[in-house]
Structures are given as C-alpha cells and as structure tokens.
Amino acid sequence: MDEQILALNTEHHLQLLESLGTPGFYGLFLDWLHQELSTDQCMVFFCPDGDRLTTLISKDFSRDQRARQLALSYIAEEHYRQDPIFKTVQQCQPGQLITLPLSSVCQKMGRLYRERFITGPGFVDKWSIVCSSSDGNFYINLYSRRTPYADLFGGPPLDACKPNRLELDTARLIATLITKHYLLNHQLLNQGPLAPLSERERQVCEAMLAGKKAEAIGYDLGIAASSIVTYRKRAYDKLGICSRAQLFDLCR
Structure with a gap:
C-alpha cells in the first residue's frame, strides 16, 4: 500500500474530513476503509464505563446474513467478554493508542470463539485499534476476507510490540477520525448504531425499541402507518438487518 493513503488530498478524503461530526461521515469513512484498506467488515464499539461494550458502527460489505448475525450476537450475547482484547479495552488509559493484529491474540482465543467470529x-x-477519549474507550475492528493487513502495510506479519511506521500512522489516523467525529457531536455517540439514519428513520427505530407498533408510531409522528413501514425498511437496509429482533440486538 502506498503511503499516499495518509495524504488526505483527494476530493474523497477532503469530504471525509468535512463530514466529521455529521451523519454523512459513516458512508465516507466505511467506503475509504473498504477501498483503500481492503476491509470487508468494520465494527466499532464503545466502552463508556470500563465494564460493557455498545455498538457504534456495524458494517459488513458482503451480503452474507450469517456474518451480519454473528456481528450482532457479539454484543447481544456478550461474546465480547470472551474476546482476549476486551481487557485491553477496559484498561486503556487516556492518550494511549494500541494496535493489535490477529496474530498477537489468535492463540488466546478459544477454538469455538475463533471459529465463530474469524x-x-x-x-x-x-x-484492531484501541484508543481512549474523555468519554470512554473506543474499540475499532477491521476484518478482511481478501488480504492480510501486513501485505497492505508492506512488511512482515504485524507485530503488536513493534508496529511499522505506516501501520502506526494509519492507526493514528483511524483513531483520530473516530474520536474527533464523536467529540464534535456527542449526540451521535448517544445515538449509537442509529446515528447514520435520517431523523425520521431514527425516530421510527427508537419508537420500535420502546415497544410501539406502526400505527402508534404513525400517530405520534403525524404520518401514515404505511410511511412508517417505508422508513423502517430504509433503516433496516442501512443497518444491514432484517427484523425487529436484530434491531434490539444491535442497539443493546
């Protein structure tokens, strides 16, 4: 991978920087990861209290529903407590930036965990990238089905103890984008995985999470129940889910 990845001078990169703190950031950020880092799945979690994780970003570029369901179960069934990196996320201190290649933790994963999620x-x-902010700790996971990340960074297999310059600079860039994005707009942090949705789509999902049916949501928002169904479908498509149960799993 050429070091131009770090030179944010293309139109796309400028748009990415300008979108920080807005819902438009998510699509630009994920497209950049997919195109320039060969990332096929991106999961970003937040640890606000040193005890639990919540989902901020969940995207699998494949149409594999199984992969998406596994990503949801990681939070819903608290599989993250079996993740060997979770303790690092809990203990990350202000100002720390930690990069963790799969090779550094693979042997610490249980066989079933590794088969299920890798x-x-x-x-x-x-x-994986772990970084801290004044609000809590971020846990950023990038997965590839095509290319080992060491190949992208032009070196031997990644070493958690000695990341090369390009790997470290890329990790700093990703961590800065994520932390600055939520620092600029705390409301997006509170909205979690619903942040990329339009206002109406988010209102519908939040009402569903409160247990309301389409008719009641339509009455509250002053729109037809058929419109609620349309907004729900759009939200599901953006979130990569297909049911109310998956919405609850995603937003735990």
Whole structure:
C-alpha cells in the first residue's frame, strides 16, 4: 500500500474530513476503509464505563446474513467478554493508542470463539485499534476476507510490540477520525448504531425499541402507518438487518 493513503488530498478524503461530526461521515469513512484498506467488515464499539461494550458502527460489505448475525450476537450475547482484547479495552488509559493484529491474540482465543467470529465468516485477517477519549474507550475492528493487513502495510506479519511506521500512522489516523467525529457531536455517540439514519428513520427505530407498533408510531409522528413501514425498511437496509429482533440486538 502506498503511503499516499495518509495524504488526505483527494476530493474523497477532503469530504471525509468535512463530514466529521455529521451523519454523512459513516458512508465516507466505511467506503475509504473498504477501498483503500481492503476491509470487508468494520465494527466499532464503545466502552463508556470500563465494564460493557455498545455498538457504534456495524458494517459488513458482503451480503452474507450469517456474518451480519454473528456481528450482532457479539454484543447481544456478550461474546465480547470472551474476546482476549476486551481487557485491553477496559484498561486503556487516556492518550494511549494500541494496535493489535490477529496474530498477537489468535492463540488466546478459544477454538469455538475463533471459529465463530474469524474462520467461520471467512476472514483471513483482523486488525484492531484501541484508543481512549474523555468519554470512554473506543474499540475499532477491521476484518478482511481478501488480504492480510501486513501485505497492505508492506512488511512482515504485524507485530503488536513493534508496529511499522505506516501501520502506526494509519492507526493514528483511524483513531483520530473516530474520536474527533464523536467529540464534535456527542449526540451521535448517544445515538449509537442509529446515528447514520435520517431523523425520521431514527425516530421510527427508537419508537420500535420502546415497544410501539406502526400505527402508534404513525400517530405520534403525524404520518401514515404505511410511511412508517417505508422508513423502517430504509433503516433496516442501512443497518444491514432484517427484523425487529436484530434491531434490539444491535442497539443493546
């Protein structure tokens, strides 16, 4: 991978920077990861209290519903407590930036955990970034089905103890984008995985999470129940889910 990845001088990169703190950031950020870092799945979690994780970003570029369901179960069934990196997320101190290649933690994963979240969905590599902010700690996971991340960074297999310059600079860039995005707009942090949705789509999902049916939501928002169904479908498509149960899992 050429070091131009760090030179944010293209139109797309400028749009990405300008979108920080807005809902438009998510699509631009994910497209950049997919196109320039060969990332096939991106999961960003937030640890606000040192005890639990919540989902901020969940995107799998494949149409594999199994992979998406596994990503949801990671939070809903608290599989993150079996994740060998979770303790690092809990203990990350202000100002710290930690990069963790799959090779550094693979042997610490239980066999079933590894099969469920790595080999089963077809990933050949995973690269994790842990960073801290004044609000809590961020846990950023990038997965690839195509290319080991070491190949992208032009070196031997990634080493958690000695990341090369390009790997470290890229990690700093990603961590800065994520932390600045939520620092500029705390409301997006509170909205969690619903932040990329339009206002109406988010209102519909929030009402569903409160247990309301389409008719009641339509009455509250002053729109037809058929419009609620349309907004719900659009929201599901953006979130990569297909049911109310998956919405609840995603927003736990």
